[in-house]
Amino acid sequence: MSLMQELAQRALDRGVPLSVQLDVTYRCNERCIHCYLDHDDHGEMTTAEIRALLDQLAEAGVFFLTLSGGEVFMRMDFFDIIEYARSLMFCVKIKTNAFMIREKEARRLSDLAVQEVQVSIYSHRPEVHDAITLLRGSLKRSVAGIRLLRAHGVKVVIANVLMMRNLSDHAGVKQLAKELGAEYTIDPTITPMMDGNRSVLQLGLGVPQLQDVFHNADLVGDVDEFCTPPPAMNDDVLQDLPCSAGHTACYISPYGDLFPCVQFPLPSGNVRRQKFIDIWRDSEQLNEVRTITARDLPVCSGCGHVGTCTRCPGLAFMEGNMRGPSTQDCEKSFARTGIPSANMHLKNTRSMPRGLVQITIPSPISSVA
């Protein structure tokens, strides 16, 4: 067990919220075609409210603080927020498109010892990247921002969200990351919009494309290990928790709404009306999420993939049931191993034409019987 895993286990045992993602705004200068957010400002928390919240998070034991959006630099007070967070000794990670990072901003982020800056890059080709962000010149500016961050010694991770539109460009983005001295990671998950609209999912990869991605050693490393069939199910596997959402991590929106995770929009409280720690400890919704083990999942507990599946309870929730399967993760398990999930079997059965399941006994046999 790594040190990080040990700490996560200790935090879980003590009920400590080790990680929080705080979106400081939903406003954005880009209009990415797959984005799940509404970019209007419906009353963001003020600087003073965020400072008071950060005090509470530090008091509650939060160590990893991810500041995201929207585009974080749309807030004029963003450096005030980071500076205050760092004065409280948070390990700060920032998600940004880096469009607005110039020399001054890069130097400041370095001075503030920000742990990591994550930037989404969709393609190494402007015509592809800019057609996804819907902001002309965005690739050029984002790359310039990354160069400045690296020049100041700031760790940068390039996140390459994979969709049908940019699928052929991952090698180019990976090469770009190498040239820039940035780390590279892929993300093949498109998230439904927070209002439940699932139309953006059609931009995502289908199973054949996922199979190509998951069997590409340049993207996943050891393919045999990554795509190994799941081990036999046992009691330990069924006792497993789905993920850290609501257990050692949570998400807070710019309006103070608290959810188990950014991808799990189950309203669990609001830090403008309640103390963070009271929500964390007493929220009925978070406590319900915490009771769910693999054994409690009606479909997934009987699925051979249950021990290795990346099932996201938030995506399942957005499909209608937090205890149900997440179809996107079923597809990933299938793409990795070639073995259909229990959910896929169930859907195939349900979608069979009615005539095939309404078997009637031919009359001669009936007559004999």
Added chain:
Amino acid sequence: MSAIYIARANEVAARSLDGEMMIMSARDSTLFTLNPVGTIIWQSADGKTTLEEIVENKICAEFEVDPEEALKDVESFVADLAGHGIIVVSDVPISLATTSLGGS
């Protein structure tokens, strides 16, 4: 022996979990945990208190240890932390401005 002053470096993140300090270096993303004695030393590293005073007033007051032996152990521990860049060591008091966060 001249006095030794220690201060927490500004390039780290830190939080106490169950009485033990988790520390992450921004320089190389290395994660450390300090045991309860290490945690006391870290929390006392204000740049103004000498290492000898920390050992005498915090360590020896809390644990049954020989002061001389404790000081030797703590000096070695502090040198180790300094090597990882998570603590600053000086033979003169360290002002807050030197280690405080911020910049331009």
